Amino acid sequence: MTVEEYCGTFDHSILQFTFSLIDDVKTRIKEKKLFYQEQVHRYISKQIDLFFTSSRLNRALTSVYKHEMHRTIMFRLNSTMKEIQLFRCV
Secondary structure (H helix, E strand, C coil): CCHHHHHCHHHHHHHHHHHHHHHHHHHHHHCCCCCEHHHHHHHHHHHHHHHCCCCCCCHHHHHHHHHHHHHHHHHHHHHHHHHHCCECCC
């Protein structure tokens, strides 16, 4: 049994998008394309919003998915953000 069969196609696409976005953000941070912590948050939020524009889920479920995706991405990026030491607005 594959992950796609277990989760379903939509949940599997969410997982794929989440991990591809993590890799994308890591490369952008390392290449100094994103160098403020707020930039990273805005970029992630925009990409997640764009991912869900074509979905036909109700607003509550979409909100939960977005929140969980954002938490997962930020959890995975914490070590990279500490290592690189991004600028932070106070």
